[in-house]
Amino acid sequence: MKILLLSGFLGSGKTSALLQLAAYLVRGSQKEGTSVMIIENEIGEVGVDDKVLKARGLQVKELFAGCACCTGGADLLADIRTLRDTVAPEWIVIEATGVAYPLQIKENVEACFRIPVKILAVADAKRWKRLHAYMAQLIEGQVDSADCILLNKVDLVETAEADAIEAELRGYNPGAEIRRVVANQPVDDSVWAFLDR
C-alpha cells in the first residue's frame, strides 16, 4: 500500500488535480477491485468535494471530524488502518483540508504505519501573492515539504508572474519538482512521474 497526501490552500485546485491523479492511478493499477481509495478531509461539516469525487465513480471515505493535521489526526489514522485491513487498496490518497499543514500529517502517518508518504502540493498562481501576504506561514507550510508542487491556474497569470512564483516556491522547497498546470483541463501524465521516484 502506498500513501499520497494532497495539500494546498482552500480553492487552489486540489480536487481538480485529484480527479486526474486518481484516473491516472486507476489506469496504471495491476490490482483487481478497488485500487485507489480517497480520504477526503473537509474543514466544514458539509462535504462538497466528496460529492464531486463520488460522481466520477471514485471510492471516497469522508473525514469531517476536524482537520487531520490537528484535531482529526487520530480519526485519520483509524481510517487508514480500517482501509488497509478491509479494502487493501494499492493507493490511499488523502486530500487534506485547505488549512492543513501537510508535514504534520505525513509525520503522524509515517510514524504509525512505517510507510513513506509522498506529498503533492497545489499552489494557486492567481491568488498566490494575496494569500502569501495574508498568511505566509500557512502558505509556505503547505509547500515546503512537498515532493512535487503543482503551480495551478497558470492560465490566469502572466508568464513573468508564474516565473516569479516558481522562483519563490523553489526558495521554500529547493528539492521539489515543480510543474505548471491548469488542473481543470487535462494534464500530461508526465506530471505524475514523481510518484515513481
Place this chain on the structure above:
Amino acid sequence: MITVNINARDHEEAHVASAKFTLPGAALPAVEAALVKQLAVTVRWADEKDMLIGHAKAYLSWGGEDARMLSTTGGPVETKGSELPDTPADAEVGVTVIVFGGELEDAEDRLEGLSAAVVGQFGEWCSYVHECEHHHGHDHGHDHGHEHHGHGHDCGCSHEEG
C-alpha cells in the same frame, strides 16, 4: 418551516461556518440560481468587511449520487456537476463558508442570511439549529433554535433565541 442546521467553528485563523437544509418539492434550477446569487452576495459581504474568502462552496443534491457543486474563492461563482432535472424534487443543500478576518459570529450570521434568502425565495421560513462548539460558552452538542423569515434579504434582523 425549513430547519437549517448550522455549524460554526474556528480552525486557527479560519472561521468556518456550514449550513444544511432540505427544500421539499423545489424547482432545482431556481434553487441553484438562488445559491449562486447568495454566494456572490457573500463575496461582496466579505469584501465590504475586509475579510478574505478562503472558500465559499455549496452542493445541491436530489437523491443518489447526482449533485451540483458551486464554489467561489472571491471571484465569480463556478458551477459543475450533474445535469439538473426539470421536475421538482427534494433539494438537499449544503453550504460552507470559510473566511479569514472578522469574527466567527460574522460568518455564522452570513450563513443564516444566506440560508434565509434561499429559503425565502420559496416562501418558506427558517428555523435554525446550531451546533455550538467554540462560542456561546457551551461545549459541542448544545442545540438551540430560533426562527427567521427568509424573504431574500440579507440577514439584518435581530434573532430571538428559542
